[in-house]
Amino acid sequence: xxxxxxxxxxxxxxxxxxxxxxxxxxxxxxxxxxxxxxxxxxxxxxxxxxxxxxxxxxxxxxxxxxxxxxxxxxxxxxxxxxxxxxxxxxxxxxxxxxxxxxxxxxxxxxxxxxxxxxxxxxxxxxxxxxxxxxxxxxxxxxxxxxxxxxxxxxxxxxxxxxxxxx
Amino acid sequence: xxxxxxxxxxxxxxxxxxxxxxxxxxxxxxxxxxxxxxxxxxxxxxxxxxxxxxxxxxxxxxxxxxxxxxxxxxxxxxxxxxxxxxxxxxxxxxxxxxxxxxxxxxxxxxxxxxxxxxxxxxxxxxxxxxxxxxxxxxxxxxxxxxxxxxxxxxxxxxxxxxxxxx
Numbered sequence: 001x002x003x004x005x006x007x008x009x010x011x012x013x014x015x016x017x018x019x020x021x022x023x024x025x026x027x028x029x030x031x032x033x034x035x036x037x038x039x040x041x042x043x044x045x046x047x048x049x050x051x052x053x054x055x056x057x058x059x060x061x062x063x064x065x066x067x068x069x070x071x072x073x074x075x076x077x078x079x080x081x082x083x084x085x086x087x088x089x090x091x092x093x094x095x096x097x098x099x100x101x102x103x104x105x106x107x108x109x110x111x112x113x114x115x116x117x118x119x120x121x122x123x124x125x126x127x128x129x130x131x132x133x134x135x136x137x138x139x140x141x142x143x144x145x146x147x148x149x150x151x152x153x154x155x156x157x158x159x160x161x162x163x164x165x166x
Numbered sequence: 167x168x169x170x171x172x173x174x175x176x177x178x179x180x181x182x183x184x185x186x187x188x189x190x191x192x193x194x195x196x197x198x199x200x201x202x203x204x205x206x207x208x209x210x211x212x213x214x215x216x217x218x219x220x221x222x223x224x225x226x227x228x229x230x231x232x233x234x235x236x237x238x239x240x241x242x243x244x245x246x247x248x249x250x251x252x253x254x255x256x257x258x259x260x261x262x263x264x265x266x267x268x269x270x271x272x273x274x275x276x277x278x279x280x281x282x283x284x285x286x287x288x289x290x291x292x293x294x295x296x297x298x299x300x301x302x303x304x305x306x307x308x309x310x311x312x313x314x315x316x317x318x319x320x321x322x323x324x325x326x327x328x329x330x331x332x
Contacts, residue, residue, distance in 0.1 A: 001167040001295075008295050042208070042315040120331040129167075129174050130329050137303030138310075138325060145311050149208040159304060163296050165286040 002067060002104045002128060009060045009136050010096040015161045016056065016140055017089045023152045024082045030151075034082050040146050049146040053085045056139035057092045063132035064096060066114070067107040067124035168233060168270045168294060175226040175302050176262040181327045182222065182306055183255045189318045190248045196317075200248050206312050215312040219251045222305035223258045229298035230262060232280070233273040233290035 027034035038050040047055065054077055065072035073095055079085045110124035122131070141159075148154055193200035204216040213221065220243055231238035239261055245251045276290035288297070307325075314320055 004291075004295055005299070008300065011296075012300060042311050043317075046314060117331055122329060122331055126330040129170055130177075131326065133171070133299065134174065134178060134303060134326060137300060138307050141304050141307035142311060144304075145208050145308060148212060149315075151209075160297065160300060163288060164292040165283055165288055 002107055003099065003101055005128075005133060006060065006064050006096055006099065010093050011161055012136075012140050013057070013060065013089050013093050013096075015158060016053065016143055017086055017093075019144060019147055019152070019154055019158060020053070020082050020086050020089070022154060022158070023147050026152050035080065037147060037150055037152070038080075038082065038085070040150050042142070042146055042149060047142075049143055050079060050085060052139045052142040052146065054079065054088070056136060056143060057088055059132060059136040059139060061092050061095055062114075063128065063136070064099060066112045067110055067128055067132075068099065068103045069106075069110055070099075070103065168273055169265065169267055171294075171299060172226065172230050172262055172265065176259050177327055178302075178306050179223070179226065179255050179259050179262075181324060182219065182309055183252055183259075185310060185313055185318070185320055185324060186219070186248050186252050186255070188320060188324070189313050192318045201246065203313060203316055203318070204246075204248065204251070206316050208308070208312055208315060213308075215309055216245060216251060218305045218308040218312065220245065220254065222302060222309060223254055225298060225302040225305060227258050227261055228280075229294065229302070230265060232278045233276055233294055233298075234265065234269045235272075235276055236265075236269065 023037050024034045027037060039048050041048040054075070057075065061072050061075075064070075073091060075088055075091070079088055106124075107128075108123065108125040111121045112124050112127040113119070113121045144154060144159055189203050190200045193203060205214050207214040220241070223241065227238050227241075230236075239257060241254055241257070245254055272290075273294075274289065274291040277287045278290050278293040279285070279287045310320060310325055
């Protein structure tokens with residue numbers, strides 16, 4: 001189910017891309033710089049919108065890279081405009097798209113670590129369930145929440161996207 | 167992986183319970199009614215904190231009920247205090263805890279529907295991936311974000327809880 005949940009994250013990044021587009025249109029209509037929205041945050045000691053976008057991207061990108069053992073593209077966190085953030089989102093969507101089912105063989109038991117864990121490790125499976133999934137949706141939802149809080153016209157359908165209903 | 171992701175939601179509801187406890191202590195320290203926090207929202211046309219708690223609970227409860235075909239306990243949405251919301255969270259945690267691996271047999275292909283879909287259906291699998299998972303974390307994160315926005319001292323560790331690092 002790793003691949004399908006990363007597919008869902010890919011879909012969610014596609015929705016996030018639309019939120020950024022809506023945010024930019026809103027800024028144009030109201031005649032203010034969209035960078036104001038990107039610099040907005042819900043609490044003074046929380047990350048601003050642009051950083052939430054970057055971390056949502058990184059959580060998916062590094063998550064899939066770590067559990068499959070494949071190298072991830074580098075993104076130096078230099079985005080300052082909506083267009084640059086959308087390019088980053090597109091780049092991560094393309095990266096997620098490059099994986100096939102066989103890439104996830106052995107993912108469950110792969111030893112995963114990251115610098116801030118100071119030498120400790122998790123299995124790929126535990127890391128995916130306990131860290132990647134909750135963290136990805138945390139940051140994606142914060143992007144949505146910051147924009148909604150600032151008046152961007154988004155609704156639940158914009159968050160979930162189209163469901164496979166029949 | 168259904169069971170493990172519902173376990174993660176159970177863990178997340180346990181964290182949410184702690185956020186509510188922290189929120190109540192904060193209100194006491196600052197000498198205001200915690201109901202103010204429960205009635206807070208990030209946008210005038212978004213749900214308030216208490217409703218976000220209720221929907222996070224319902225998304226997990228109805229999600230597991232629908233994909234397993236087992237009846238869910240009823241919660242009439244009458245909570246007005248932190249204590250009542252925490253009791254609801256505890257009740258949903260206990261319900262999630264009552265499932266065993268064999269309950270998920272056939273979940274992937276079970277036909278799932280809900281009143282607002284007007285007769286349309288999804289497979290249990292699609293419903294779980296496209297609706298339950300993103301929706302659960304959306305509402306849980308909104309509870310967190312509303313409290314953080316109002317000054318409750320929460321951090322990322324309070325969101326994720328303890329990781330299985332070794």
